[in-house]
Amino acid sequence: MTGSPASPRGLGDIIITSRGFGEYRAMFDLADLPLAGLSILDCPGGASGFPAGARALGARVVGVDPAYAIPPGVLIPRARRDTLYGNRYVRDHPELYVFEWFTDADDHALSRLASLDAFAADFAGPDDRYVAAVLPELPFADRSFDLVLSGHLLFTYPDHLDQAAHLAALRELVRVSRSEVRVFPLVDTTATGSPYLDHLRRAIAADGAETELRRVPYHFQRGADTMLVIGVPQGRTGQSPPVR
């Protein structure tokens, strides 16, 4: 993807984070959605505990991230380093966070490190559940997944991904979904709302997909309590009904 300036604001470089299954369920408002039997793409997956947790409930989850090309013996320590770096940022910028989901910065670190352990165990598993790929090109056929989740890449790092890169990525996520794409959060790492959002919603609508901003039962970054939901156009035979 394009658009990296010399000195990105906020957190800086894109880090590999490890949000847990519970965080994902709240960030993407999944609590009322039966996950059993659902095929889900988590892109970017990072070192998240979501695939392991959702799979335990019967979902079929594929994680996609360029970091999955890194050998596990290098990736896991790097994700741990990035997780601790992210926690340092939280401690240094309390004005950017709301301590509702986590009780404090220690709770944040413990939760993320536990999720990283869940990821590490699952990542060592035997099959192709974790795929190395880079948006905006995913190695999947059209409409491969019932639900596509994308957390903490788009909108989070506007200094790394410009507006055109965002649109290309969203279109690719829509292409591989049979029903919905959900994106969270809609603010960057300085908790500033995205300047791209309105344009992107108009462009996606012009493609024929509906977009909606939906409040979610998760709030950690200040002001980040809303996800973008893109309803993939139905109409061809053999498609899944909307996920909710």
Ligand SMILES: C[S@@+](CC[C@H](N)C(=O)[O-])C[C@H]1O[C@@H](n2cnc3c(N)ncnc32)[C@H](O)[C@@H]1O
């Ligand atoms: C902050 S992590 C988010 C991980 C996870 N979704 C979460 O919420 O914890 C951002 C991830 O985006 C990945 N990434 C960076 N550029 C990407 C791209 N062009 N396509 C897909 N993933 C990318 C990074 O490797 C990193 O793991």
